[in-house]
Amino acid sequence: MTSLFSVIMQGVFLNNFILIMFLGLCSFFGVSKDTKSALGMSATVTFVLTVTTPMAWLIYYYILVPLEVQFLWIVAFILVIATYVQTAEFVIKKKSPALYRALGIHLPLVASNCAILGAALLITFWGFSFIESIVFGLSAGIGYSMVLLIMSGIRERLELSDIPRDFRGAPIAFIVAGILSMAFMHYFGVFVI
Amino acid sequence: MSVAAVAALGALGALCGSGLYYLSKRYATEMDERVNQVMEILPGANCGACGYGSCEGLAEAVVKAVDEVKRIPRCILGGDEVASEIESILGIHAERPEKQISRLRCSGGSRCQDRFRYVGVDDCREVIFLSEEGDKACTYACVGHGTCARICPFDAITMGVDGLPIIDRYYCRGCGLCVKECPRKVLTLSKIDEHFYVACSSHEPGKVVRKICEMGCIACKICEKNCPVDAVHVVDNLAVIDPEKCTGCAICYEKCPRKVIFPV
Structure with a gap:
């Protein structure tokens, strides 16, 4: 990894979690029906990603590597992420009921979201440094939010459109996701890393 | 190695578990039963x-x-x-406001002339978004693309053959969603026990209304002159019935030459 800029570009465009890595697809189709809930979900995912990636980094390099038990990484990351999300839920519920109402329903969804675990695995797999892993978590969250908001905008517009009967609902959403993914494929080769 | 694995995972699990237990006690939110x-x-x-x-x-x-x-x-x-x-x-007693339902303040529909023929997404909001004046000749008229009928959560609104929504007064619960979404604001909430209402929103002078719409209030003031209790007034070229004063005598309904005063 050459610079933080390239890490940001990786997270947002080149390895966009939804359209290139195909991570977090369940929430991508589940909460993209309207922009309001998409905003709540993307804020939650960005927040959780930014905090869990450095935590996963610390667990990996300060617990798993010294004990030479790196093969436990998936279990250990799931444990840490689930604990963290649950903690965040407790604290937010107590401290800020308004924020809890906005994020609350999405938090349990995020706990089992593959995008979060994927980010934790990728930063260790690619050998990012601590700072890079924070930046990657944040930019991956931004990339996720961007795509989710684009998709929710398109789907809101599709609701009004005269779609052939057989394509209404999920089929047209899959087609749209495919076209979006193809568009993002063109970022390959734009940034040299 | 297996010892280290068990120890590491066990320690991590115990730490996370006890941490969560502590936090759940510390940040316990008591739910009101x-x-x-x-x-x-x-x-x-x-x-x-x-x-x-x-x-x-x-x-x-x-x-x-x-x-x-x-x-x-x-x-x-x-x-x-x-x-x-x-x-x-x-164990309390709350005050009871009167029930309201949604009413359409337009009776044009197919009886109102078109400004142009709209071809596109079948949604009133889209029509008004594309052209602020809408596809009807009257800038106050219901555009009739059925947004209210689609969004009504209680199926109280259906689109009639004349291109106007028909509101079922028994199904309508007065939630006001259609009033909020209607881009033309021709739907209003009013009390369910009103006797009569004016089904027109046009503030155009009578001459213009006569030209573009078979229905529509032409501000002739016949209702105002004939009302025995002074409940109807023509304000800004549109008849307005004061529900407080109206006794439901139906004189305005019978005298209205354009038949835009509807019984409930």
């Missing part, structure tokens, strides 16, 4: 007519208002039935 009771009575449609985001929000607000002895928010859908059930649970 009454909120759940109120929730069970509420319809659960999450329509938002009460002004809160969801039925849960309303239930919390109701319990809070009882505690602080404030005005109790009300479930618009449930009406008196739900209100009295909530009252019996919480």
Whole structure:
């Protein structure tokens, strides 16, 4: 990894979690029906990603590597992420009921979201440094939010459109996701890393 | 290695588990039992007519208002039935506003001339978004693309053959979603026991209305002159009935040359 800029570009465009890595697809189709809930979900995912990636980094390099038990990484990351999300839920519920109402329903969804675990695995797999892993978590969250908001905008517009009967609902959403993914494929080769 | 693995995972698990246990005690939020009771009575449609985001929000607000002895928010859908059930649970007595329903203030539809032929997404909001004046010749008219019929959560609105929505007064619960979404603002909420209402919103002078619409108020003031209780007035080229004064004598309804005063 050459610079933080390239890490940001990786997270947002080149390895966009939804359209290139195909991570977090369940929430991508589940909460993209309207922009309001998409905003709540993307804020939650960005927040959780930014905090869990450095935590996963610390667990990996300060617990798993010294004990030479790196093969436990998936279990250990799931444990840490689930604990963290649950903690965040407790604290937010107590401290800020308004924020809890906005994020609350999405938090349990995020706990089992593959995008979060994927980010934790990728930063260790690619050998990012601590700072890079924070930046990657944040930019991956931004990339996720961007795509989710684009998709929710398109789907809101599709609701009004005269779609052939057989394509209404999920089929047209899959087609749209495919076209979006193809568009993002063109970022390959734009940034040299 | 297996010892290290068991030790590492065990330690991590124990740490996370005990941490969560501590936090769940420390940040325990006590749920008010009454909120759940109120929730069970509420319809659960999450329509938002009460002004809160969801039925849960309303239930919390109701319990809070009882505690602080404030005005109790009300479930618009449930009406008196739900209100009295909530009252019996919480041991209070709340005031009863009158039930409102949505009414269409336009009678043009296919009887109103077109400005142009609209071909596109079948949605009123889209029509008004593309052309502010709409595809009807009257800039006050219902555009008739059925947004209200599609968004009504209670199926109270259907599109009639004349291109106007028909509101079922028994199905309409007065949630006001259609009023909010109508880009033309030709739907209004009014009390259910009004006798008559003017089904036109046009502030155009009579000459213009006569030209573009077979129906439509032409501000002839016949209703105003004939009303025995002074309940009807023509304000800004449109007849307005004061429901407080109206006795339901039906004289204006009979005399109106354009038949835009509708009985309820």
